[in-house]
Amino acid sequence: MTSATERLPRLLALVPYLLSRPGIPIADAAADFGVGEQQLRKDLELLWMCGLPGYGPGDLIDLSFESDSITVTYDAGMSRPLRLTASEATALLVALRALADTPGIADTDAVQRTLAKVEDAVGQARPAGVVVGLEGRGGAVAPEVRSTVQEATTRRRALRMRYYTPSRDAISERTVDPMRVLLIDGRNYLEAWCRSAAGVRLFRLDRIDAVEVLDEAAQPPSEAEPTDVSAGLFRPTPDQSVAELELTPDARWVAEYYQVDELVELPQGCARVRMRYSDQAWMARLLLGLGGQVRVISPPELARDVRQRAEDALARARHLPST
Incomplete structure (x- = not known):
């Protein structure tokens, strides 16, 4: 018996598939979907009872499959294939790229082919500012x-x-x-x-x-015990400070390259993150390198430090000879 989780994706794909192949033989359609002809007829009978709210004449999907071929006469708006949302595409591409970069994968070529197909399918649908994969700044493994x-x-x-x-x-x-x-x-x-x-x-x-x-x-000593990562890799310590930052789309690589405690999506591809740090001087240098692509929300002492360093740099620059 076919489970609902197996049947639903097939039902969603059937109407646009049949619309692009009017009059296709039932045997050919069944073979393309990897099911028997009897199962395909059951799917078509179920689609007959699906449609738009109201579910009266003119609202339901209409198909003809009395003979050995199938024709859709009314699609009830299901004329386009199911597409990935931006978040779904992002999650899938990140997972595939992580899999491709993992040493010991048996069939890396198959993963790369799948990755190429998904990237091609996503095309230009990916909105600006969505970080896809692990290739951001410093994210790719040579x-x-x-x-x-x-x-x-x-x-x-x-x-x-x-x-x-x-x-x-x-x-x-x-x-x-x-x-x-x-x-x-x-x-x-x-x-x-x-x-x-x-x-x-x-x-x-x-x-x-x-x-x-x-x-x-390689000879690790006897006291070399494997790290327990069951609760996650990074564990916050009481002496760490927390910065709340707003990142523009061009600076979102920071949330990929460095560990962040929280990421909140903002309009126009921006993001707000909470990031822990132990050395304020290091954090200030990181933020100065981002220029106008980041805004420090808190803590105020970090914002003052960044502002002071920027003003000092501008003051020194005014004394440089013009070229």
Whole structure:
């Protein structure tokens, strides 16, 4: 017996499908939908009883399928295929891109083909300001990084890498012993024992600038325990401050690249976010780099710091020789 969850998508697609193929043989239509002819006839009989509110003569879908072919004589407005909304398309594309970037996927080509088809179907329907996928600023994982990390984890080899830490706005050289690769909240992480920090660390793959496999075995010490990520990766601490920001569409990449506690959609593709930070100087530099694409709602001391730094920079610029 066909379940309702299997039948409903087929019923929604049948009318526009039949409108584009008037007189199609029942056998051909059944084959296209992957059902038997008897099931397809049951679907057509149900569609006969569907239509516009009022459900009287002239309101219901009208089909002819007495012979071996099908013709729609009244579509009751169901003339276009079902389309994804912007939010549905965004969620699907993000999930597919995360899947494509995950090391160890058996059939990456199939995922990429599906991704291309969905992107093509979405076309220009995506509104400005909607961040689709993980490719935003710093969000894409370089293929050579992904393959190198996968090789080292599989072969249990140590890695030397150059890694960017945004909270300190610093790049460091590290030697690590890989433990596993994780997919958390749509992002890929390498969990490894960091020899310089003498502890287990999670490294986002899109923040690895360069990496190489070393000719030595990965040997995490016995005290290296896997990180518990069942309750989420990021846990707020009492000493962290929280900034409330309004981002324009061009600055929405911030909510993709950095962890935010809350994101509220605003008109014209803008967004309001709550973002935790430990170092006010680092947060001020980030906001100054965004220029007019961000507004600080709170805390007031952060807004004053950003304003003062901007005024100081303008004052120094006035003394520069003109070119």
